[in-house]
Amino acid sequence: MRHESLVIEAGRTEAHYWRDLWRYRELFGFLAWRDVLVRYKQTAVGIVWAVLRPLLTTLILVFAFGKIAGLSSNGVPYPILVLAGNIPWVFFASALGESSQSLIGNSNLISKIYFPRMILPASAVIVALIDCLICLGILPIFMGIYGYWPTWRLVTLPIFILLALIAALGPGLLVTALNVKYRDFRYIIPFIMQFGLYVSPVGFSSSVIGEKFGPVWQMVYSLNPMVGVIDGFRWAVCQTAPVHLPSFCISTTLSFLMLAWGISYFRKTERTFADVI
Numbered sequence: 001m002r003h004e005s006l007v008i009e010a011g012r013t014e015a016h017y018w019r020d021l022w023r024y025r026e027l028f029g030f031l032a033w034r035d036v037l038v039r040y041k042q043t044a045v046g047i048v049w050a051v052l053r054p055l056l057t058t059l060i061l062v063f064a065f066g067k068i069a070g071l072s073s074n075g076v077p078y079p080i081l082v083l084a085g086n087i088p089w090v091f092f093a094s095a096l097g098e099s100s101q102s103l104i105g106n107s108n109l110i111s112k113i114y115f116p117r118m119i120l121p122a123s124a125v126i127v128a129l130i131d132c133l134i135c136l137g138i139l140p141i142f143m144g145i146y147g148y149w150p151t152w153r154l155v156t157l158p159i160f161i162l163l164a165l166i167a168a169l170g171p172g173l174l175v176t177a178l179n180v181k182y183r184d185f186r187y188i189i190p191f192i193m194q195f196g197l198y199v200s201p202v203g204f205s206s207s208v209i210g211e212k213f214g215p216v217w218q219m220v221y222s223l224n225p226m227v228g229v230i231d232g233f234r235w236a237v238c239q240t241a242p243v244h245l246p247s248f249c250i251s252t253t254l255s256f257l258m259l260a261w262g263i264s265y266f267r268k269t270e271r272t273f274a275d276v277i
Helices: 014-023 025-040 045-068 078-100 107-112 119-136 138-146 152-181 183-199 207-213 215-221 225-237 245-270
Strands: none
Touching: 014 025, 025 119, 045 078, 045 119, 045 138, 078 119, 078 138, 078 152, 078 183, 078 225, 119 138, 119 152, 152 183, 152 225, 152 245, 207 215, 215 245, 225 245
């Protein structure tokens, strides 16, 4: 009697690897759906926290930058300006946090079978994306309170959500790989996110940098990839929110470069994950 053996192994070339990612798309969907169910099924805390987190942060930033510092909002009600910047930031921070623990949290799966490991951090980002979509539901409430409504530019919002995903996935892959090799790296991640909240234009318009420090510093400031994401969100949501095009282009380019770097580093270290983890 003839027996056929099926050998499952990693693709030997980059082309094989990306084909493997497509072949394992059902696993990606299963893992993403599992994480969403764990977060939201039979619990109100997950949904409440997804709304409460950006809401509380928005109130604090409005008080700090709008009331105390008295920064300009370019004619946009300050709470709407901050919330429109806070939503993509919360998505970025959640995606970075979720993806950084994705490999360690699935170590038993990694040690038993082969599949493209990139599926794990990518599926973890989906939970953060769901949180982001829930947060977007707060915006119409704020706009109704202030009688401030978006224009046709709102239809471009999915483009900037995709840009936010790209900006989050690159650092997410990099941090995920580092966290496997250096376990104490997980203690640095909360500091990075806390520091990033204040150096990103979440509580204020990025145009404030140019007004107070000049165009050169505004260009330097745009080296933060989240500047382009947040400015894009505000441009889509707010009627008068300006976008400094050169800064936006620099920031967006860096998001794609970070994605390329994250993928490259992840691929170089991926083959050792099963041994190290």
